[in-house]
Amino acid sequence: MRAYRTQPTTQVRRTRFSRRKRPASQCARSTPASVTATRSLDTPKRFIQTPEIWRDDLDRWLNARDGNKKLIQALLNGRHDARANKVRMCRTVIDHQGDRTDVNTWSCSERFCLKCSRRRIIQRTTDVAEAFTMLHGTHSPDRYRWMLVTLTINDERVDGSWKDPRPKARALRSEMTRILNMRWWKKNVKGVYAKIEAPFTYKSGARKGRSNVHAHMLVIADVRNQEMRDWLKSNYRLASVIDVRRFRFAGEKSVFEITKGIASYLAKEWDYLNVHQLKSLIEAFTRLRSSSATGVVRKALALVKDRRQEQTGKEVPAPPPKPEVENDLPEGRYDKGGILVAAMNGSVIAAWILRLIAWEAVYGHSYRAQTGVERSPP
Numbered sequence: 001m002r003a004y005r006t007q008p009t010t011q012v013r014r015t016r017f018s019r020r021k022r023p024a025s026q027c028a029r030s031t032p033a034s035v036t037a038t039r040s041l042d043t044p045k046r047f048i049q050t051p052e053i054w055r056d057d058l059d060r061w062l063n064a065r066d067g068n069k070k071l072i073q074a075l076l077n078g079r080h081d082a083r084a085n086k087v088r089m090c091r092t093v094i095d096h097q098g099d100r101t102d103v104n105t106w107s108c109s110e111r112f113c114l115k116c117s118r119r120r121i122i123q124r125t126t127d128v129a130e131a132f133t134m135l136h137g138t139h140s141p142d143r144y145r146w147m148l149v150t151l152t153i154n155d156e157r158v159d160g161s162w163k164d165p166r167p168k169a170r171a172l173r174s175e176m177t178r179i180l181n182m183r184w185w186k187k188n189v190k191g192v193y194a195k196i197e198a199p200f201t202y203k204s205g206a207r208k209g210r211s212n213v214h215a216h217m218l219v220i221a222d223v224r225n226q227e228m229r230d231w232l233k234s235n236y237r238l239a240s241v242i243d244v245r246r247f248r249f250a251g252e253k254s255v256f257e258i259t260k261g262i263a264s265y266l267a268k269e270w271d272y273l274n275v276h277q278l279k280s281l282i283e284a285f286t287r288l289r290s291s292s293a294t295g296v297v298r299k300a301l302a303l304v305k306d307r308r309q310e311q312t313g314k315e316v317p318a319p320p321p322k323p324e325v326e327n328d329l330p331e332g333r334y335d336k337g338g339i340l341v342a343a344m345n346g347s348v349i350a351a352w353i354l355r356l357i358a359w360e361a362v363y364g365h366s367y368r369a370q371t372g373v374e375r376s377p378p
Contacts, residue, residue: 049351051344058340064114065337071112074278087113094334094353101322101353103360112282117261119361124291125259127308128193129252131300132218136249139190139220139296147225148257149217149232150243151176155210157238165198166284168213172196173288175238176215180294184231191295193218195258198281202272209277216258218247220296262290316366320355323348 068087075084090108094101107116153168160167176194179185194217201210221228229244236242248254263273263281273281293301329342329349336357342350 067114078279092336128255130304134300145221146247148247151215152239154239165211169284188223190220191297193293193297195291
């Protein structure tokens with residue numbers, strides 16, 4: 001692997017998922033969505049090549065590289081040696097030798113890997129947005145109440161330290177299961193998409209370092225917001241403060257609040273955590289389901305995933321052709337960061353390799369399965 005030095009960033013750069021501080025929902029500023037399908041976050045922007053996107057990708061790649069070092073240390077401290085080794089092997093290697101260029105990508109599929117989790121967040125956001133676009137036609141907000149429900153935790157009602165997410169996450173998962181199975185809920189709620197989050201409070205103050213475990217639920221119901229709020233206050237046992245507000249669906253941006261990472265806090269993922277906090281977070285969500293869907297939402301998500309699998313099986317494009325230009329990239333082995341630096345320095349071959357990496361992430365496995373082309377050895 002080659003190491004490349006980049007100039008320090010002098011300003012905060014907005015990435016695809018960066019956003020300013022705002023309320024838990026964009027409902028007050030959103031407009032109703034049309035019935036047309038939302039544009040996927042994977043395409044076409046994945047294949048757009050501009051220096052600004054390369055610079056953002058390089059910042060993101062450097063952040064993921066440094067963050068995964070902390071993740072490996074946290075996994076080793078928790079004696080998850082096998083998982084740590086998988087994260088260590090998660091990388092993209094480009095072997096560029098003359099007229100031959102091989103791209104090898106290994107994904108660890110670790111839940112907290114910054115490289116793999118970002119792809120899952122993009123796909124989850126796209127799926128949920130397409131599902132609610134579909135529900136906009138079958139369960140219109142003119143007929144049903146669409147609301148965003150936030151369930152918090154009072155630390156005094158859960159055993160354990162207020163800094164430890166483990167007892168809180170399991171208590172919240174158990175309480176959500178109980179609520180969703182109650183007779184009143186099944187009678188009045190048509191569908192739910194729920195997501196548990198566990199960021200740590202990082203701002204200075206008396207509660208700095210507190211594990212802020214909470215859940216967001218997108219609910220389609222037959223009852224008014226006030227009735228939902230009163231019922232939850234009477235039946236939810238982990239806190240007395242329940243936030244219920246109107247939700248107006250406006251595409252992917254409006255559902256990111258419930259599809260982002262487990263430890264996301266505004267534009268941060270978990271780079272603000274120390275190794276001990278990350279270790280406790282890993283242990284809290286080991287064998288714990290962080291998201292779930294019920295009713296009409298679950299059926300809509302199943303339809304979206306079936307359609308995606310059908311399209312993936314049919315539409316498998318060939319890899320992007322190599323440009324007929326002089327080889328302007330020195331021979332050797334590169335990581336993605338090195339290729340990004342070369343592309344920003346004007347290399348046409350490096351820009352083509354970036355498109356090849358993007359193609360490999362989306363279509364590589366399906367293409368090899370159809371054509372019988374085997375992956376090059378590491």
